[in-house]
Amino acid sequence: MNIYDAMNYINSFSKLGKPVENLSRFQRIMAALGDPQDRLKFVHVAGTNGKGSTVRMISGALANAGYKVGEFTSPYIKVYNDRIRINGRNISDEELSAVVSEIRPIIDGLDIDCSQFEISNAIAFVYYAAKKCDIVVLEAGLGGLLDCTNIIKDPIVSVITSISLDHTKILGDTIEKIARQKAGIIKNGCPVVLACNQKREAEIVIHGTAAEKLSDFVTPNLDKLKIDVCNETGNKFRYCGKAYETQMIGRHQIDNALTAIETCEVLRRNGFKGLSYGKVYKGIKEAVVPSRCQILRADKPLVIIDGAHNPDGMRSLADFVRTVDREPKIMVCGMMEDKDWETAIGFMTRYIDYGICVDGFAPRTVFAPKLADMFRSAAVMSLKDAVPRAMALAGEKGMVVIAGSLYLASAFQKILE
Numbered sequence: 461m462n463i464y465d466a467m468n469y470i471n472s473f474s475k476l477g478k479p480v481e482n483l484s485r486f487q488r489i490m491a492a493l494g495d496p497q498d499r500l501k502f503v504h505v506a507g508t509n510g511k512g513s514t515v516r517m518i519s520g521a522l523a524n525a526g527y528k529v530g531e532f533t534s535p536y537i538k539v540y541n542d543r544i545r546i547n548g549r550n551i552s553d554e555e556l557s558a559v560v561s562e563i564r565p566i567i568d569g570l571d572i573d574c575s576q577f578e579i580s581n582a583i584a585f586v587y588y589a590a591k592k593c594d595i596v597v598l599e600a601g602l603g604g605l606l607d608c609t610n611i612i613k614d615p616i617v618s619v620i621t622s623i624s625l626d627h628t629k630i631l632g633d634t635i636e637k638i639a640r641q642k643a644g645i646i647k648n649g650c651p652v653v654l655a656c657n658q659k660r661e662a663e664i665v666i667h668g669t670a671a672e673k674l675s676d677f678v679t680p681n682l683d684k685l686k687i688d689v690c691n692e693t694g695n696k697f698r699y700c701g702k703a704y705e706t707q708m709i710g711r712h713q714i715d716n717a718l719t720a721i722e723t724c725e726v727l728r729r730n731g732f733k734g735l736s737y738g739k740v741y742k743g744i745k746e747a748v749v750p751s752r753c754q755i756l757r758a759d760k761p762l763v764i765i766d767g768a769h770n771p772d773g774m775r776s777l778a779d780f781v782r783t784v785d786r787e788p789k790i791m792v793c794g795m796m797e798d799k800d801w802e803t804a805i806g807f808m809t810r811y812i813d814y815g816i817c818v819d820g821f822a823p824r825t826v827f828a829p830k831l832a833d834m835f836r837s838a839a840v841m842s843l844k845d846a847v848p849r850a851m852a853l854a855g856e857k858g859m860v861v862i863a864g865s866l867y868l869a870s871a872f873q874k875i876l877e
Contacts, residue, residue, distance in 0.1 A: 463553035466560040467540060470583075473576040486578050486608040492566050493582060496589030500530070502612050503597045503723060506604035506642045507621025509773045510655060510716045512749045513708060514621050517720035519597045521743030522727070523547045525734030530588035530596035532609075534577065537750045537767075537870050544584045546591055559583050559590075577601045578608045595732070603631050605644020617726045618645045618652045618675075621719060622712070623662040624772035639665035651676040651726050655719040678726060680718035687714065692755070692762060692784055702737055705745050709764070710753045712776040717744045751869035753780060756862075761854035762786055763847075767866035769796065774804035777863055781811045786859040788813035790850040791835075794843070795826045795864040805834045805864075812861070814838065814853055816846045822867035831864075843871055 461469075478485075490497060503518055505511050512533050519531040529547055536542035541550035551559075563582060567574070581601075588596050595616070600607045604620075620642050623635065631638045639662040646652045646669050654666050656679055663679075670677040680699070689696035689705075695714050696705045699721060706713045721740060728735040748754070753776075757763035762784070768777045781789060791812045795801040809815070815835035817828040821843055832838035841849065850860045862872055 461557050461561040461564075463557050466557040469560055469564060470540070470576060470579055473574060473579050475576055478573040480606055483606065483608065483611050485572055485574060486581070486611050489567060489570065489572060489574060489578065489582055490585065490611060492570055493563060493586060497585045497612055499589045500585070500593060501595045502615040503595065503617055503619060503727070504600065504609065504612060504615040504645050505597065505619040505621065506600040506607070506645045507619075507655065508624045508638070508642075508770070509776070510621035510712065510719070511599050513713060513716040513747065513752055514619065514655075514719050514723075515597050515599050516747040516749050517717060517744045518619075518723050519545075519743070520548070520747050521720065521724050521735060521740045522595060522597070522732065524742045525732065525736070525739040527594040527732065527734065528592065530584070530591070530593040532581070532584045532596065533599045534580070534601055535866055535870075537866065538873050543580060544587060546588070546593060551587060555587065556583070559587050562586065575608075581608050600645060603638075603641035603644070605641045607645075610645055614647055615645075615650055616730050617723055618647065618650055619719060619723050620645070620652065620666055621655045621716065622772060623658060624770065635659050635661040636665055638662075640669075642666070643669035646670055646673050646675055648673045649675060651678060653719060653723045653726060654679045655715055656680040656682055657715055676726075678722050680715075680722055685714070685718065690714065690783075702741075704741055706747065707745065708747060708749065708753060709755065710776055710780040712779075713753070720744055750873065751866065753777065760856040761851060762859040763851065763862070764859070765862040765869055765872060767869045768863050769799055769804070769865045771800055771803045771807065774863070775807045777861070778807040778811055781808070781859075781861060784859055786857060788854060788858045790814050790816065790854045790858060790860050792816045792818065792843075792846045792850050792860065792862040793831055793864045794818040794821055794828070794868040795831065796822070796867065797824045797826050799865075801826050801831075801864075802834065805831065808861075808863070809835050812836075816841060816850050818843045818846050818868070821871035822865070825865075825867075843868070844875060847872070
């Protein structure tokens with residue numbers, strides 16, 4: 461099997477598969493594959509926003525400390541292989557093809573209507589076990605309680621990042637309901653780290669679940685945080701008297717870094733002694749996730765791209781854009797119909813001088829003229845034409861923001877190639 465055959469097989473599965481009420485479907489798949497996940501150690505990460513950045517920081521710290529670290533994330537931005545990595549290296553086409561060749565006859569023999577995400581998760585578990593990873597930093601896909609990643613039994617630590625309203629038709633229409641789904645990754649006696657600056661309703665649910673499960677509950681102490689720099693060059697801050705920095709921009713990346721710091725401390729107390737301050741510092745400083753408030757061009761004009769796709773994500777982006785002393789500010793915007801796109805865009809439009817709206821970069825995109833109505837001044841054009849036009853309008857002193865969906869970010873990255 462070559463990579464084209466492998467990808468055709470993976471893409472033959474639907475995005476969601478048949479709806480699930482428990483984990484029995486994926487348990488059956490993994491049992492047929494020999495339960496490779498039972499031979500691995502995990503950091504399990506769930507949340508609405510900030511998962512990818514937090515995963516990358518934790519993975520980087522562990523790799524710098526000399527561990528072989530699997531990293532499973534979603535969705536991919538450039539190529540499918542992005543989502544299955546070891547020590548920062550994507551699974552190769554040859555390795556991916558070999559794993560798919562191994563598991564295909566077994567999965568086909570089960571005659572199960574599973575999802576593309578489940579197939580990807582199965583590939584990752586088989587791959588990480590074969591490579592004898594010391595630990596896997598595992599990002600949940602949707603929710604947590606019924607997410608197939610939750611098949612793992614005893615993670616060294618569970619991590620829950622920022623919780624907000626998203627995927628409400630599946631996870632619930634209140635913060636409490638969504639928090640209960642995220643809290644589903646907390647296991648009996650396994651510590652949980654909760655990101656700071658949570659909505660009170662979410663914190664109550666997570667803390668209560670941790671108490672029920674007799675799990676140590678950890679959250680960053682903001683009284684011990686001092687921010688020195690937070691601008692378009694990155695962040696510099698001190699936490700518990702120690703200096704840290706991120707090259708990923710935005711105030712929210714400081715919160716993600718605090719979550720990673722506390723997670724690494726839990727790991728250090730649980731046998732990963734190599735996680736010294738210096739290794740954690742380096743992992744956080746070096747962490748870069750494509751299309752997460754990523755600077756594509758530093759000047760003339762400043763160009764950033766962000767996969768912000770829900771209200772909280774867009775609010776974090778807007779908080780950053782507001783602080784940037786550049787004019788004019790131009791936004792290339794495209795969003796998905798199944799998101800609360802009107803609320804999300806509402807956070808941005810007050811800081812944007814001109815919007816250039818696009819659609820058609822993925823199924824179910826919002827009709828670009830509807831997006832344009834949200835801006836004070838706006839135009840509609842193709843994505844290929846939108847960015848050059850935005851840069852021309854921004855000139856040397858302005859900034860361009862490309863945002864609204866990870867699908868938009870992925871489509872734009874492909875145009876760059």
